Amino acid sequence: MPIIVQKYGGTSVSDTERVMNVARRIVAKQSAGNQVVAVVSAMGNSTDELLRLAHEVSADPPERELDMLLSTGERISVALLAMAIHELGRTAISLSGNQAGIQTNTVHTQARITGIETRRLIEELESGKIVLVAGFQGVSPEEDVTTLGRGGSDTTAVALAAALDAGECEIYTDVDGVYTADPRIVPGARKIGAVSYGEMLEMAATGAEVLMLRSVEYAQKYGVPLNVRSSFTEKPGTWVREEDESMEKAVVSAVTHTDDEAKLTLLRVPDRPGVAATVFGALAEQNVNVDMIIQNVSEQGTTDISFTVNRPDLPAAQKALDAISGDMGVAYLIGEQMGKVSIIGAGMKSYPGVAAKMFRTLAEAGINIEMISTSSIKVSCVIERAKVEAAVRALHAAFNLGKAV
Ligand code: ADP
């Protein structure tokens, strides 16, 4: 019997009525002759609620305890879903990440899956049960609960699909696929029929939260096609898979955005070997992920270096810079309210003028570009946070993304 791995996101199980809806969908899959494994996220925004509680008790909660707390959200969902399936007359078993054999490294709150012991999963499936796995969590070699980072249930599902050789992984969410821009911001955004892993990686990395970046990396590495679709309708979704002839050959396929960037500029840094290594070494030591970096030309032996970080990492970044800036005798400026817009498209590799059109579009909308970075299939611009939505809409219109190719 084929194994189907599905994932249901938080909105899809935000109340008990929706839990019943998901139960019916899972039962229908089983009735169609499949062995079903369903990964489930915490109900609604209960992960945010748990984080709020933690920060009410502690300004800097120990990460091991945060993981213990956050992992409970998905446990509630799987247990309720198992009960709902029992009500429908089928047998289901809910499993925590640990019980499902999901092994991770020890990096609490951002753990990586290192392996999956599938014995229990296979035994339960063979005995005719529907298997429900709490998403976003695993167990470390120290036997502690770990979580996989925000959006991590996507990664749980893809990793299970790979380990169980499921052939594909169905991601059920509150939109019916991957769109040319976030449909919450661009009402005229269009659903994409199929998108390559490469483009989806760039989209996820630049803010399309519909799939967690790591889940797409995993899918590409293990060749698991993803089908992103709605848990509320029967509409066909979006395929994320190896590039093939049937895919649209758009120069630009999508516009993505983030609104949680902060920009730091180090002023008049001595222009000599080892300075960048010191600055970015100090940031790495504070576990700060740096996104864009720009170093200007040197004048009279000094240069300015600007870089961006996620806004929540700003205090840690400041701590790192304060520790070294005294020794180096440099000051820094902070732009706290920044965002980023990006255009992504496999076709831009062989098409000149795409970046110029992006810059012109932003200029015509009166939006100043503060930093730029490119890859072969992406151009990103850091801009003021307040202008992000206008920028996304302007770019979506300028590249005609609302119209079928
Ligand atoms: P889930 O709880 O199911 O994991 P998420 O909230 O993580 O769902 O992701 C779905 C949301 O991603 C959508 O509601 C949508 O607003 C947002 N999103 C951002 N960019 C895109 C995009 N390009 N295509 C589809 N959805 C997007």
Ligand code: ASP
């Ligand atoms: N509940 C977790 C989160 O809110 C994991 C997930 O939804 O995928 O990030």
Ligand code: MG
């Ligand atoms: Mg998600």
